[in-house]
Amino acid sequence: MLKVFYSKNQSVGANASFSPSAGKPEHVVKSWKERRQAFEICEFEPVTREDLKLIHEPSYVDGVLDLTRSNGFGNKSPEVAAALPWVAGSMVAATLTALKNKTVTISPTSGAHHAHYRNGGGFCTFNFLILAALKAHEEGAKKVGIIDLDCHYGDGTQDIINTLKLDFIQHYTFGGDPLIHKDPALWLKKLPDVVSTFSDCDLIIYNAGVDSHVDDPLGGYLTTEQIQERDSIVLNPMRKKFIPIVMSLAGGYQKDASGNIPKVLELHGFVFNAAWFAEKMNNEEEELVYE
Ligand SMILES: [Zn+2]
Numbered sequence: 001m002l003k004v005f006y007s008k009n010q011s012v013g014a015n016a017s018f019s020p021s022a023g024k025p026e027h028v029v030k031s032w033k034e035r036r037q038a039f040e041i042c043e044f045e046p047v048t049r050e051d052l053k054l055i056h057e058p059s060y061v062d063g064v065l066d067l068t069r070s071n072g073f074g075n076k077s078p079e080v081a082a083a084l085p086w087v088a089g090s091m092v093a094a095t096l097t098a099l100k101n102k103t104v105t106i107s108p109t110s111g112a113h114h115a116h117y118r119n120g121g122g123f124c125t126f127n128f129l130i131l132a133a134l135k136a137h138e139e140g141a142k143k144v145g146i147i148d149l150d151c152h153y154g155d156g157t158q159d160i161i162n163t164l165k166l167d168f169i170q171h172y173t174f175g176g177d178p179l180i181h182k183d184p185a186l187w188l189k190k191l192p193d194v195v196s197t198f199s200d201c202d203l204i205i206y207n208a209g210v211d212s213h214v215d216d217p218l219g220g221y222l223t224t225e226q227i228q229e230r231d232s233i234v235l236n237p238m239r240k241k242f243i244p245i246v247m248s249l250a251g252g253y254q255k256d257a258s259g260n261i262p263k264v265l266e267l268h269g270f271v272f273n274a275a276w277f278a279e280k281m282n283n284e285e286e287e288l289v290y291e
Helices: 021-033 049-053 058-065 078-101 128-138 155-164 178-182 184-196 224-240 262-280
Strands: 003-005 040-042 104-107 144-148 169-173 203-207 245-248
Touching (some): 003 078, 021 078, 021 262, 049 058, 049 128, 058 078, 078 203, 104 262, 128 144, 128 203, 155 169, 184 224, 203 224, 224 262
Parallel strands (some): 003 104, 144 169, 144 203
């Protein structure tokens, strides 16, 4: 059964930001429960300050957690500071479980890939994608792939890879691919070629952002159907090779007139659905088929 690493401690209801991501875990998990596709909510521990200092400058970590420096949302919210170790904890636990069980897991987290070694920004405070990769490496994953299909360039991820010389990580970021700006349909057609370059990885971290949807106010490019196709293109070949995959949510900013996020929840629902079916695949003959 698909494991989802969720704790109410990782979700912040009231955060002063255009981004809904701090409060998204609670809403996303609630919407997944309404899908009638059984999954298991798994408990986990928050990461420590020392964990975060493995991937960020120590003074930045202390500054954010002690409320003397702004977080990635540009505020000094104590609620956000309290939630951040749980956000990263969800991702690390989901990653290590995927690696150990050679399966697909989900961490309903957002807000990592713009977090640089020395600073946050763009609604991202701590780069839990990198922390998860590092922890997986410590547990024996020789090569870790980060496939980041959030609409925006994963500048923070690349900065930490470069700063700490993490040469065991292979990083692809949608926002850094010039083809997407020219021809989204052609980009999708060529996505299998990109994914195939990750086939020798021991673990895939798939940052399945939905701000790449064509109607997103901060993103654009892909239709709803293309986003669904995107997820199966990433997941299918990896599952056929039994390569562990951990999925996170990343961006998505469409709101209705009341400020709610039904379209974002719908799109994250497709991501959940793709993971749910991928988790069920247990032999090489199976294809990921949507119902
Ligand atoms: Zn984004």
